[in-house]
Amino acid sequence: MKFTIKNSFFTEIVSELYKISSTKSLLPILSGIKIEATKDSVVLTGGNSEVFIEKKIPRQINGEAVIEIYETGSVVVLSKHFINLLKKLPDDIEISSDGIQLVLIKSGDIVTKMNGIAAVDYPKLPEVKILQTVTLNFTSLKEVIKQVVFAVSKSEAKPVLTGVKMEFVKNKLICTATDSHRLSRKETQITFNERDHSVIVPSKSLLELLQLKESGSATIQISIANNLIVFSTENTILYSVLIEGNYPNTQSLIPTDFVTKITMNTQSLIAGIDRACVFSEEWKHNNVHFTLIENTVLKITTKSAGIGMIEEQQRISKVDGVPVIDMTFDGRLFLDALKGIQEEQVTISFCGVMKPAVIRPETETSYVQLISPLRT
Amino acid sequence: MKFTIKNSFFTEIVSELYKISSTKSLLPILSGIKIEATKDSVVLTGGNSEVFIEKKIPRQINGEAVIEIYETGSVVVLSKHFINLLKKLPDDIEISSDGIQLVLIKSGDIVTKMNGIAAVDYPKLPEVKILQTVTLNFTSLKEVIKQVVFAVSKSEAKPVLTGVKMEFVKNKLICTATDSHRLSRKETQITFNERDHSVIVPSKSLLELLQLKESGSATIQISIANNLIVFSTENTILYSVLIEGNYPNTQSLIPTDFVTKITMNTQSLIAGIDRACVFSEEWKHNNVHFTLIENTVLKITTKSAGIGMIEEQQRISKVDGVPVIDMTFDGRLFLDALKGIQEEQVTISFCGVMKPAVIRPETETSYVQLISPLRT
Numbered sequence: 011m012k013f014t015i016k017n018s019f020f021t022e023i024v025s026e027l028y029k030i031s032s033t034k035s036l037l038p039i040l041s042g043i044k045i046e047a048t049k050d051s052v053v054l055t056g057g058n059s060e061v062f063i064e065k066k067i068p069r070q071i072n073g074e075a076v077i078e079i080y081e082t083g084s085v086v087v088l089s090k091h092f093i094n095l096l097k098k099l100p101d102d103i104e105i106s107s108d109g110i111q112l113v114l115i116k117s118g119d120i121v122t123k124m125n126g127i128a129a130v131d132y133p134k135l136p137e138v139k140i141l142q143t144v145t146l147n148f149t150s151l152k153e154v155i156k157q158v159v160f161a162v163s164k165s166e167a168k169p170v171l172t173g174v175k176m177e178f179v180k181n182k183l184i185c186t187a188t189d190s191h192r193l194s195r196k197e198t199q200i201t202f203n204e205r206d207h208s209v210i211v212p213s214k215s216l217l218e219l220l221q222l223k224e225s226g227s228a229t230i231q232i233s234i235a236n237n238l239i240v241f242s243t244e245n246t247i248l249y250s251v252l253i254e255g256n257y258p259n260t261q262s263l264i265p266t267d268f269v270t271k272i273t274m275n276t277q278s279l280i281a282g283i284d285r286a287c288v289f290s291e292e293w294k295h296n297n298v299h300f301t302l303i304e305n306t307v308l309k310i311t312t313k314s315a316g317i318g319m320i321e322e323q324q325r326i327s328k329v330d331g332v333p334v335i336d337m338t339f340d341g342r343l344f345l346d347a348l349k350g351i352q353e354e355q356v357t358i359s360f361c362g363v364m365k366p367a368v369i370r371p372e373t374e375t376s377y378v379q380l381i382s383p384l385r386t
Numbered sequence: 387m388k389f390t391i392k393n394s395f396f397t398e399i400v401s402e403l404y405k406i407s408s409t410k411s412l413l414p415i416l417s418g419i420k421i422e423a424t425k426d427s428v429v430l431t432g433g434n435s436e437v438f439i440e441k442k443i444p445r446q447i448n449g450e451a452v453i454e455i456y457e458t459g460s461v462v463v464l465s466k467h468f469i470n471l472l473k474k475l476p477d478d479i480e481i482s483s484d485g486i487q488l489v490l491i492k493s494g495d496i497v498t499k500m501n502g503i504a505a506v507d508y509p510k511l512p513e514v515k516i517l518q519t520v521t522l523n524f525t526s527l528k529e530v531i532k533q534v535v536f537a538v539s540k541s542e543a544k545p546v547l548t549g550v551k552m553e554f555v556k557n558k559l560i561c562t563a564t565d566s567h568r569l570s571r572k573e574t575q576i577t578f579n580e581r582d583h584s585v586i587v588p589s590k591s592l593l594e595l596l597q598l599k600e601s602g603s604a605t606i607q608i609s610i611a612n613n614l615i616v617f618s619t620e621n622t623i624l625y626s627v628l629i630e631g632n633y634p635n636t637q638s639l640i641p642t643d644f645v646t647k648i649t650m651n652t653q654s655l656i657a658g659i660d661r662a663c664v665f666s667e668e669w670k671h672n673n674v675h676f677t678l679i680e681n682t683v684l685k686i687t688t689k690s691a692g693i694g695m696i697e698e699q700q701r702i703s704k705v706d707g708v709p710v711i712d713m714t715f716d717g718r719l720f721l722d723a724l725k726g727i728q729e730e731q732v733t734i735s736f737c738g739v740m741k742p743a744v745i746r747p748e749t750e751t752s753y754v755q756l757i758s759p760l761r762t
Contacts, residue, residue, distance in 0.1 A: 091664060091693045098661045112694075120661065124694035285474040285496065288467060317467050318488075318500035 011047045011083025012106035015067070017117070019076060020103070021096045023065050027056030028089040030063060030218055037133070039086055044132045045105070045113075046084035052077055055132070056089065057249075061215040062135060063222075064247040081106070084129035087113050095122060135249055138235040142207050144178060146200050148230040148243060154185055155216050157196045157350040157377060162213040163189035170255040173210040178202055178234075186260050187213070188380075192343050193260055193366075194350065197376040210257055211239055215250030222246055264378060265368060268359035270335055273328040273372055274308065276356040280348045282322055286312040287341040289320045295384050298341035302326075305333045312341070327355060335360055338384045339367065347379045387423045387459025388482035391443070393493070395452060396479070397472045399441050403432030404465040406439060406594055413509070415462055420508045421481070421489075422460035428453055431508070432465065433625075437591040438511060439598075440623040457482070460505035463489050471498060511625055514611040518583050520554060522576050524606040524619060530561055531592050533572045533726040533753060538589040539565035546631040549586040554578055554610070562636050563589070564756075568719050569636055569742075570726065573752040586633055587615055591626035598622055640754060641744060644735035646711055649704040649748055650684065652732040656724045658698050662688040663717040665696050671760050674717035678702075681709045688717070703731060711736055714760045715743065723755045 024043060032040040035058065044055040052067045069077055085107040095115065096103075104116045113126040155174070163171035168190075177184040181202055186195045224230075224243050233240040241248040283298055289312040290296040301309040308326055313319040337360060348356060353371035360367050366380040400419060408416040411434065420431040428443045445453055461483040471491065472479075480492045489502040531550070539547035544566075553560040557578055562571045600606075600619050609616040617624040659674055665688040666672040677685040684702055689695040713736060724732060729747035736743050742756040 088693075091667070094664045095661065095696075098657065098664065119700070120658075120696070120698040122661075122665070122694060122696040125692065281474065282496075285471065285498075288470045288474065289498070291467075316501065317464075318498060320471075320496070320498040322496040324495070 011045070011085060012081040012104070013047050013052055013077050013079045014102065014104045015052070015077045017096060017099055017101045017103045020067075021093070023054055023067065024089070024093050024096055026221065026223075027054055027063060027065065028093045029221070030058060030061060031056045031089045032058040033090075035059065038088075039127050039131055040133070041088060041090065042086040042127060042132070043089045043092065044084060044086045044129055045107075046129065047079050047082050049079070049082060052079065060212050060251050061218050062249040063218065064249075066245045068245065083107060085113055086127040086129050086132050087124055088127075092124060095124070136238065138233070138238055138240060138249075140233045140235055140240075142178060142202075142204050142234045144183070144200055144202050144232045145229055146183075146198075146232070148224050148228045149226050150198065151230055151232075152220055154183070154196050154198050155220060158185045158187040158194040159213050159216050159220075160346050160350070161187040161189060161192050161194035161379070165189075170210055170253055170257050173212050173253040174216055175208065175210050175257045175260075176239075177206070177208040178204075179206045186257075188258075188260055191340070191382050192347065193263060193380040194347070195260065195264070195378050207234055208257075209234055209239055210253040210255065211250060212253055215239075215248070218250075219248055222248065263366070264380060265359070265361040265365060267361060268330075268368070269332050269362050270302070271330040271357060271359045272302070272308065272326050272335070273355050273357045274324060274326045276348055276351045276354060278324055279308075279356065280345060282310045282324055283341050283345050283348070285322065286310050286320055287345070289314045289317050290341055292316050296341040296343075297338050297384055297386065298344065299338045299386075300335050302329070302333055302335040305329050308335070337363075337367070338386045339381055340384060343381050344369075347381055350377070350379065387421070387461060388457040388480070389423050389428055389453050389455045390478065390480045391428070391453045393472060393475055393477045393479045396443075397469070399430055399443065400465070400469050400472055402597065402599075403430055403439060403441065404469045405597070406434060406437060407432045407465045408434040409466075411435065414464075415503050415507055416509070417464060417466065418462040418503060418508070419465045419468065420460060420462045420505055421483075422505065423455050423458050425455070425458060428455065436588050436627050437594050438625040439594065440625075442621045444621065459483060461489055462503040462505050462508050463500055464503075468500060471500070512614065514609070514614055514616060514625075516609045516611055516616075518554060518578075518580050518610045520559070520576055520578050520608045521605055522559075522574075522608070524600050524604040525602050526574065527606055527608075528596055530559070530572050530574050531596055534561045534563045534570040535589050535592050535596075536722050536726070537563040537565060537568050537570035537755070541565075546586055546629055546633050549588050549629040550592055551584065551586050551633045551636075552615075553582070553584045554580075555582045562633075564634075564636055567716070567758050568723065569639060569756040570723070571636065571640070571754050583610055584633075585610055585615055586629040586631065587626060588629055591615075591624070594626075595624055598624065639742070640756060641735070641737040641741060643737060644706075644744065645708050645738050646678070647706040647733060647735045648678070648684065648702050648711070649731050649733045650700060650702045652724055652727045652730060654700055655684075655732065656721060658686045658700055659717050659720050659724070661698065662686050662696050663721070665690045665693050666717055668692050672717040672719075673714050673760055673762065674720065675714045675762075676711050678705070678709055678711040681705050684711070713739075713743070714762045715757055716760060719757050720745075723757055726753070726755065 046053045054065045099117045106114045113124045175186045183198045286298045299311045311321045355372035369379040422429045430441045475493045482490045489500045551562045559574045662674045675687045687697045731748035745755040
């Protein structure tokens with residue numbers, strides 16, 4: 011194997027793969043990056059036990075030569091030292107290998123030899139038997155993932171809840187995440203006419219997907235295989251395992267009735283709850299209290315014996331139903347939910363004592379979130 | 387106490403003081419910031435057991451009104467929650483206090499009450515009896531401190547070595563730091579005609595001094611008292627304790643003879659040693675080896691059984707003395723030393739096996755550094 015490449019460009023890709031490579035794996039080779047030079051591209055692979063990313067560097071990008079390949083072949087390098095070195099080398103570098111154990115990296119008068127591992131020892135990706143394939147805009151998919159993924163469970167007690175449920179039904183992708191205290195659900199229009207399919211994707215894999223850099227107009231193809239989900243863009247393929255198990259039926263949890271419904275400015279409410287959280291540090295759940303005053307003002311209050319208290323009033327645009335609110339929520343969960351709302355105005359429906367509140371953008375109906383109140 | 391202030395400006399100053407306030411002190415009040423409103427300024431004080439900083443906010447800065455004082459008084463607030471809150475408040479804020487325990491912070495419809503502590507309980511600064519005073523340019527002083535402070539000992543085994551020795555002798559300030567493996571010494575011309583004076587200032591206090599923001603032309607006054615050193619600029623006073631004890635005589639350590647002396651580009655050498663250090667991670671001392679080749683080239687080599695090896699060649703501008711170098715140094719210490727060199731070319735004098743190397747800027751004679759070689 012032997013090729014030359016612009017280091018600035020190469021370092022960026024190796025960094026991306028370094029971030030997902032295992033640092034604490036029983037298989038030391040998993041902390042490495044596989045470099046494979048073929049006739050017309052260099053392919054880099056990195057991953058951990060749940061997700062693998064394959065990055066293809068073509069000979070040319072936008073008509074400009076990026077790599078020059080002199081000899082095909084492959085090798086695995088330990089990513090940590092490799093990236094540390096690359097960051098400190100000038101722009102023109104030559105990478106070569108005898109294919110077994112040594113990687114030679116040259117740049118002008120700088121000669122380095124890094125210990126490598128033979129590429130044959132790198133784990134093989136499983137044979138993938140594609141069941142369904144959907145193509146959509148990558149930026150839109152990223153938005154959808156951001157709007158739900160934060161709500162997954164951080165505890166491994168119920169593994170299915172650590173993933174996002176992705177349902178492909180007729181012309182619709184429905185993503186749902188819940189940790190049983192809160193829920194986030196988003197429907198997106200897609201072109202899909204095949205048999206319904208539903209999978210649970212680990213949140214870690216989706217967070218890696220969010221990190222991938224692609225232009226705004228790029229499309230992404232989602233393929234569902236027997237035990238894998240594969241996301242592919244022009245030069246990148248992300249393989250992720252699926253979580254097995256039964257996801258709870260969440261549709262029935264969403265209240266259809268409300269007692270009090272208010273609409274108000276999203277950003278002001280975020281700022282207000284964020285301030286209130288400064289005073290809720292000593293509570294286990296960041297208790298923030300909401301009270302409705304005279305139909306027009308929401309009072310946000312937090313009290314802490316140790317720190318002090320904050321109280322602020324925010325104007326409400328609209329109130330429907332019974333004009334009484336007197337409830338406590340976890341301020342941090344409320345903030346997470348509000349950050350998913352892209353509209354200027356947010357609608358919050360309070361559905362009665364100890365029932366979850368429903369948070370939605372004022373006009374969009376495809377996005378809904380639930381938060382359970384706190385007992386005080 | 388009651389005053390109004392632009393929050394953006396106030397937050398910046400409170401942040402500076404928050405950083406030095408004790409977080410783990412037996413006296414909880416030391417994790418607080420004292421706020422004192424006088425007739426014509428607000429003075430904020432924060433500190434820890436070694437250093438105190440007093441910041442004066444005058445009514446006007448550059449002709450623009452900054453604060454409006456309605457009532458004098460003082461109080462202490464716990465800095466962590468205070469700064470967290472300030473960062474989240476709009477720009478116009480009003481701070482008031484009953485002087486005993488509560489601090490009221492208002493901004494529009496936001497009302498907060500933070501628990502405070504009566505200012506009488508805040509530690510008093512000792513009565514300072516000034517022995518000597520020197521005035522110099524603040525930016526120059528910062529440069530001098532940066533050039534020596536990194537060489538102090540990180541171990542508390544010999545407390546005097548954790549400080550920088552500052553000697554005020556006739557029209558000269560000499561700063562020295564050493565951890566017994568390396569030494570850095572810088573002389574600066576000052577206007578000083580009084581009795582010689584020498585103090586050891588804790589490196590932590592000098593690092594705080596480097597953080598102070600002042601304009602490039604600002605002057606700083608250094609006052610030495612019986613057991614304190616006081617640095618004062620127009621609106622800031624930093625009080626630091628001194629380290630008691632006898633500083634070793636370091637002047638005699640600086641070799642006057644050399645075996646081989648080379649001059650070369652400072653930045654290239656920094657980049658080369660930095661690269662070599664990637665491969666020296668598994669060594670206790672970042673072993674980097676220097677060899678002279680044919681009088682014109684310095685070869686920098688590092689070998690590691692686990693990672694690999696790097697070898698690079700750098701052109702030397704000038705060689706004096708015996709044209710043989712074959713020595714190993716701690717690459718990290720060498721990098722620290724070179725980073726203090728502001729000239730394009732650096733001169734390194736090798737003084738024989740197991741004797742320290744002397745590193746100097748090519749032309750400036752007031753700055754000298756020593757590094758002991760490693761046994762290999």
